[in-house]
Amino acid sequence: MTDGAGERNPTDEALLRTRGLTKRFGEFTAVDGVDLAIDRNEFRSIIGPNGAGKTTLFNLISGAMRPTEGSIHLAGTDITDFTPAERVGANLARSFQLTTVFNGLSVRENVRLAAQSARFDEMSAVKRLFSDPENLEGINRRTDTVVDQLGLSDVAEIQASDLSYGERRRLEVGLVLATDPEVVLLDEPTAGMGSDETAATMDLIEDVLAEKTVVLVEHNVDLVMRVSDRITTLNGGQVVATGTPEEVASDDRVQEAYLGGYTV
Numbered sequence: 001m002t003d004g005a006g007e008r009n010p011t012d013e014a015l016l017r018t019r020g021l022t023k024r025f026g027e028f029t030a031v032d033g034v035d036l037a038i039d040r041n042e043f044r045s046i047i048g049p050n051g052a053g054k055t056t057l058f059n060l061i062s063g064a065m066r067p068t069e070g071s072i073h074l075a076g077t078d079i080t081d082f083t084p085a086e087r088v089g090a091n092l093a094r095s096f097q098l099t100t101v102f103n104g105l106s107v108r109e110n111v112r113l114a115a116q117s118a119r120f121d122e123m124s125a126v127k128r129l130f131s132d133p134e135n136l137e138g139i140n141r142r143t144d145t146v147v148d149q150l151g152l153s154d155v156a157e158i159q160a161s162d163l164s165y166g167e168r169r170r171l172e173v174g175l176v177l178a179t180d181p182e183v184v185l186l187d188e189p190t191a192g193m194g195s196d197e198t199a200a201t202m203d204l205i206e207d208v209l210a211e212k213t214v215v216l217v218e219h220n221v222d223l224v225m226r227v228s229d230r231i232t233t234l235n236g237g238q239v240v241a242t243g244t245p246e247e248v249a250s251d252d253r254v255q256e257a258y259l260g261g262y263t264v
């Protein structure tokens with residue numbers, strides 16, 4: 001267990017590292033000097049009460065927002081000034097909001113587009129797609145694998161607009177998987193789901209993201225306790241504690257800031 005001063009053993013092997021990450025909105029500091037050291041293959045969750053700064057931290061890591069201060073390194077490369085697209089190119093992908101699912105396209109077509117976008121830079125996409133049958137083959141294979149992993153094979157040819165809410169959220173996770181990133185950022189993947197869909201999504205996350213490094217922002221404490229290797233608790237923009245689910249659940253500061261009596 002560590003305190004707000006930093007991460008346990010911030011080794012050079014950390015795949016994703018933030019140092020002193022800070023975001024101010026005018027006078028208000030939403031994220032305040034956050035140090036994270038996330039190892040390769042680690043499943044790290046970020047929890048905390050409303051307004052703790054989770055979404056802002058997530059946006060800083062994905063590149064949707066620029067920090068006021070501090071740095072982000074991915075596999076030793078300073079990505080602080082990378083655009084979101086450049087971060088995807090560096091093997092970091094975030095879950096997209098529902099709006100990025102193309103309603104008029106089938107499940108398979110949506111996954112295929114995402115797989116395709118990861119393989120080609122924008123300028124040469126069409127040219128390379130048609131000039132290199134091996135690339136086409138690779139994209140088709142990746143698409144089939146992801147549709148299968150998602151458990152969406154039966155609805156692969158159905159238009160995204162006709163999916164249930166839970167199926168759409170699975171497709172959303174699939175769009176991230178299709179780009180085959182090393183680090184996956186997930187923002188509340190079970191938000192708005194009923195208990196059956198939540199359970200199915202938890203299974204999916206455990207299954208298909210086992211090989212990945214994952215950063216998850218999530219309010220569902222059961223999910224977080226089940227899937228995380230380590231959990232970082234934020235409060236007032238600062239790290240209250242980082243530790244295993246057991247360590248976090250038994251930490252008085254975390255109980256006070258967020259869990260309010262939750263036990264594992």
Ligand SMILES: Nc1ncnc2c1ncn2[C@@H]1O[C@H](COP(=O)(O)OP(=O)(O)OP(=O)(O)O)[C@@H](O)[C@H]1O
Pocket residue numbers: 025028030048049050051052053054055056057
């Ligand atoms: N663009 C912005 N301009 C001004 N203040 C902002 C902005 N975005 C977030 N904030 C403030 O920063 C604080 C942290 O917000 P953030 O959304 O990161 O918290 P959160 O932990 O994700 O909360 P929730 O669990 O409610 O989603 C909040 O007080 C919020 O009002």
